[in-house]
Amino acid sequence: NAGVTQTPKFQVLKTGQSMTLQCAQDMNHEYMSWYRQDPGMGLRLIHYSVGAGITDQGEVPNGYNVSRSTTEDFPLRLLSAAPSQTSVYFCASSYSLPGLAVPYGTDTQYFGPGTRLTVL
Amino acid sequence: GQNIDQPTEMTATEGAIVQINCTYQTSGFNGLFWYQQHAGEAPTFLSYNVLDGLEEKGRFSSFLSRSKGYSYLLLKELQMKDSASYLCAISSGDSSYKLIFGSGTRLLVRP
Numbered sequence: 090n091a092g093v094t095q096t097p098k099f100q101v102l103k104t105g106q107s108m109t110l111q112c113a114q115d116m117n118h119e120y121m122s123w124y125r126q127d128p129g130m131g132l133r134l135i136h137y138s139v140g141a142g143i144t145d146q147g148e149v150p151n152g153y154n155v156s157r158s159t160t161e162d163f164p165l166r167l168l169s170a171a172p173s174q175t176s177v178y179f180c181a182s183s184y185s186l187p188g189l190a191v192p193y194g195t196d197t198q199y200f201g202p203g204t205r206l207t208v209l
Numbered sequence: 210g211q212n213i214d215q216p217t218e219m220t221a222t223e224g225a226i227v228q229i230n231c232t233y234q235t236s237g238f239n240g241l242f243w244y245q246q247h248a249g250e251a252p253t254f255l256s257y258n259v260l261d262g263l264e265e266k267g268r269f270s271s272f273l274s275r276s277k278g279y280s281y282l283l284l285k286e287l288q289m290k291d292s293a294s295y296l297c298a299i300s301s302g303d304s305s306y307k308l309i310f311g312s313g314t315r316l317l318v319r320p
Contacts, residue, residue, distance in 0.1 A: 122308065129217070131296060131312035132252070139306065147307060179251060187308040188239025188259065188300030196300075198242075198308065200251035 090115050095180050095201035102170040102208045110165040110204050112180030120183045120196070121163040122147070123155065125176040126203075132179065138163055139186060170208045178204045211235040213311035215297050220317045225287050229314045231280045231297035239300035243271050243282045246294045246313065255282070255295075284316075292318045 096111045114121065122137035124147075134147030138157040152174060154166040163182075167174060184195040212234040221227040233241070240259040244252040256264055258273035258280060270283040282295055294313040301307050 120306075124310070129312065132298075132310040134307055134309060137307065148309065186300075186306035187242070187298075188306060196240075197254045197257070198244075198252075200253070202251055 092116065093180055093182055093199050093201035095178075095204050097204060098202065099205045100207070102167075102206065104171060104208060106170050108167050108170065110167070110178055110180075110206075112163045112165065112201060113161050114182040114199070115161065116182065116184070116199070117160060118182035118184050118199075119160070120186050121157065122181050122198075123153070123163070123165045124179045124181065125149065125174075126179060127176050135165065135178075167206075172208045174206065175208045176206060178206060211299055211301055211309045213297055213299060213309065215295075215311045215314045217312070218315045218317070220319060221284075221287055223287055223289060223318055223320050226283065226285050227287060227316065229282045229284070229295050229316065231282070231311060233278050233280070233297070233299050233311075235278075235299055235301050237301050238275060239306065241271075241273055241280050242298040242300070242308070243269075243280075244296040244298060244310075246296060248293070252296055287318050289318050289320070292316060 093114045119140045123135040124132040136155040138144045180201040181198040214232045243255040246252040256271040263272045268285045273280045294315045296313045297311040
């Protein structure tokens with residue numbers, strides 16, 4: 090298993106450009122999520138999905154779109170990049186919903202390696 | 210909504226014991242997680258508490274008191290490789306099952 094993969098690893102954008110961060114997992118996980126991590130601010134939830142065709146907003150959804158057409162893929166789209174979106178982006182997945190571990194341990198989040206995005 | 214508080218930084222000596230606290234306020238509660246994150250890397254799972262009490266996994270233990278909104282991560286026999294950030298995360302109980310993280314505690318282990 091490759092686990093959770095993210096592409097690209099690094100990206101530089103100009104203000105106003107759009108792009109898609111890719112996330113894929115090969116573990117048949119239902120729950121997938123996107124976080125951004127800024128220095129000193131921990132991980133902040135952008136969007137999440139509890140299964141194919143179902144997405145919902147997290148703490149900081151503005152400026153980002155997601156879709157979940159398959160179980161494996163959960164792309165994050167930046168509509169019009171802004172310098173405030175400079176961050177490290179992590180995708181995560183788990184078999185079951187966080188806190189609903191049936192069987193026990195199946196809600197452990199597996200994180201991808203991250204995408205470092207700079208918006209100039 | 211949720212509010213999660215952790216100390217920003219802690220320093221400890223190799224071989225010692227350190228306790229990292231996490232306090233939280235949430236409208237519902239499905240469980241509390243601890244993750245470890247080394248600089249420049251992705252977070253990795255350490256422990257999970259859903260009931261009150263202590264969960265022990267080798268050198269790491271995690272404690273939860275739901276009535277007090279309080280958890281701690283206990284690291285014993287500290288090693289240099291334990292220098293990392295430790296993230297507390299809450300799964301809320303409002304049927305959304307969002308996993309919300311605190312800002313993390315950066316632990317520096319000195320020789």
